Amino acid sequence: MxxxxxxxxxxxxxxxxxxxxxxxxxxxxxxxxxxxxxxxxxxxxxxxxxxxxxxxxxxxxxxxxxxxxxxxxxxxxxxxxxxxxxxxxxLQPHAHFYCTDCDKVFDIGLERGADASSIWSLPPGCRVEEMHVAIRGVCGTCPKCRQDHAA
Amino acid sequence: MxxxxxxxxxxxxxxxxxxxxxxxxxxxxxxxxxxxxxxxxxxxxxxxxxxxxxxxxxxxxxxxxxxxxxxxxxxxxxxxxxxxxxxxxxLQPHAHFYCTDCDKVFDIGLERGADASSIWSLPPGCRVEEMHVAIRGVCGTCPKCRQDHAA
DNA sequence: ATTATTCTAAGAATCATTCTAAAAAGTGTC
DNA sequence: GACACTTTTTAGAATGATTCTTAGAATAAT
Known part of the structure; x- marks a missing residue:
C-alpha cells in the first residue's frame, strides 16, 4: 500500500x-x-x-x-x-454533558489524576476497548456554560 | 401482588x-x-x-x-x-459492558465507595440528572470469548 | 348509566443511516 | 502519457428502529 x-x-x-x-x-x-x-x-x-x-x-x-x-x-x-x-x-479522554434545556453537548474533562475505569468493578479477564460517558442534565445558565467551556 | x-x-x-x-x-x-x-x-x-x-x-x-x-x-x-x-x-447505579465478541450486555457495579460523577470536573451550576456509562470491550468470560483468547 | 379520559392496536410515516451501482479519481506500470 | 486496477464519490433506493395517527376499547369520574 x-x-x-x-x-x-x-x-x-x-x-x-x-x-x-x-x-x-x-x-x-x-x-x-x-x-x-x-x-x-x-x-x-x-x-x-x-x-x-x-x-x-x-x-x-x-x-x-x-x-x-x-x-x-x-x-x-x-x-x-x-x-x-x-x-x-x-481525542482526550472526556465525558459528554448533554443539556436537556439548551440541547447542547459539552465536553467534560477528568478531574486531575482520576481514572474513569477504575471506579467500576470490572470482572477479571475482560478487556476494555472504549468507554463512553454521557451525562444528562441542565447546564444552568446556558450562555455562561458555553463560555466556561469555550476553551 | x-x-x-x-x-x-x-x-x-x-x-x-x-x-x-x-x-x-x-x-x-x-x-x-x-x-x-x-x-x-x-x-x-x-x-x-x-x-x-x-x-x-x-x-x-x-x-x-x-x-x-x-x-x-x-x-x-x-x-x-x-x-x-x-x-x-x-435501578442501582451501574455501567453497561458491551462485549463486541459475544454481543451481550453486562451490568457493571461501582467499586465500593466510588462516586461515578465525582471524577468528572463538571462546571459549577450544572445539575446532573442522569449518567450513562457504556464500556465496549471483550468480556473474556463467555465460551466464545474464551475460545477466541485461546486461538 | 353516561360521559370523559386514557390506553391499545394496526398500520402508515419518519428519519438517520446503510446499501447499491455506476461514474470519477487516484495509483502504479510501461 | 495511455493503460489496467483499485479506491472513492455520488445519487438515489432500501433499511430498520421508532414514532405518529386514528379509531376503537378500557377505565375512571360524574
Missing amino acids: ASETTEPTSAKASEDFGGLRMTKQRQVVYEVLADLSHDHPTASEVFVTAKERMPSISLATVYNCLETLTGSGAIRQVNIDREATRYCAN | ASETTEPTSAKASEDFGGLRMTKQRQVVYEVLADLSHDHPTASEVFVTAKERMPSISLATVYNCLETLTGSGAIRQVNIDREATRYCAN
Missing part, C-alpha cells in the same frame, strides 16, 4: 491518519469537524458546512468520511440516547 | 410506579423485563416474550409501555452506540 522509499511524490497528509488516503473530501470533512468540534455536529450539520466549502460533496460521502475517520481514530463518535450521532475531534 | 388492607375502589398497583395506571399490558411488559433483565432485551425482544404471555399485545403497545415505565423511573434505557435501545430493570 503505502510505499515509503523517499517521498518526493505528492505530499501525503494521509500519514497523519493511519495510512488512509487523504482525499479532498476527507480533508474537508475533517477540517469542518475540527472547526465545529465544540458544537459536536451531526452528520447532516457537517454536511451543511462541508457543502459551503465544497459544493459538490454529497451526504453519503460525508457519512463515508466520518466513518473512515472514526475507524482510523482521527475523530470520535458521540451518542446521546438514540439521537443522531454527533462527531467530535477532541 | 399488592395486598392492600382496605381499598374501596379497585386495587391500584399504579402507586408502585409514580401514580401511573398499571394496565395489564404495562404489568406484562414490566414483568417480562424483570424476568429478562440480565439479557437487556430490546423492544422487539420484549415484544416476543410479552406476546407469549398476552397474545393480543402489539409492538406499538410494548413501545408505549416501555416509554411510560421509563418515564416513571421503573425501568431504565440502555443505549449502546446507535443500536436498538435495550431496557433494564436494575
Whole structure:
C-alpha cells in the first residue's frame, strides 16, 4: 500500500491518519469537524458546512468520511440516547454533558489524576476497548456554560 | 401482588410506579423485563416474550409501555452506540459492558465507595440528572470469548 | 348509566443511516 | 502519457428502529 522509499511524490497528509488516503473530501470533512468540534455536529450539520466549502460533496460521502475517520481514530463518535450521532475531534479522554434545556453537548474533562475505569468493578479477564460517558442534565445558565467551556 | 388492607375502589398497583395506571399490558411488559433483565432485551425482544404471555399485545403497545415505565423511573434505557435501545430493570447505579465478541450486555457495579460523577470536573451550576456509562470491550468470560483468547 | 379520559392496536410515516451501482479519481506500470 | 486496477464519490433506493395517527376499547369520574 503505502510505499515509503523517499517521498518526493505528492505530499501525503494521509500519514497523519493511519495510512488512509487523504482525499479532498476527507480533508474537508475533517477540517469542518475540527472547526465545529465544540458544537459536536451531526452528520447532516457537517454536511451543511462541508457543502459551503465544497459544493459538490454529497451526504453519503460525508457519512463515508466520518466513518473512515472514526475507524482510523482521527475523530470520535458521540451518542446521546438514540439521537443522531454527533462527531467530535477532541481525542482526550472526556465525558459528554448533554443539556436537556439548551440541547447542547459539552465536553467534560477528568478531574486531575482520576481514572474513569477504575471506579467500576470490572470482572477479571475482560478487556476494555472504549468507554463512553454521557451525562444528562441542565447546564444552568446556558450562555455562561458555553463560555466556561469555550476553551 | 399488592395486598392492600382496605381499598374501596379497585386495587391500584399504579402507586408502585409514580401514580401511573398499571394496565395489564404495562404489568406484562414490566414483568417480562424483570424476568429478562440480565439479557437487556430490546423492544422487539420484549415484544416476543410479552406476546407469549398476552397474545393480543402489539409492538406499538410494548413501545408505549416501555416509554411510560421509563418515564416513571421503573425501568431504565440502555443505549449502546446507535443500536436498538435495550431496557433494564436494575435501578442501582451501574455501567453497561458491551462485549463486541459475544454481543451481550453486562451490568457493571461501582467499586465500593466510588462516586461515578465525582471524577468528572463538571462546571459549577450544572445539575446532573442522569449518567450513562457504556464500556465496549471483550468480556473474556463467555465460551466464545474464551475460545477466541485461546486461538 | 353516561360521559370523559386514557390506553391499545394496526398500520402508515419518519428519519438517520446503510446499501447499491455506476461514474470519477487516484495509483502504479510501461 | 495511455493503460489496467483499485479506491472513492455520488445519487438515489432500501433499511430498520421508532414514532405518529386514528379509531376503537378500557377505565375512571360524574
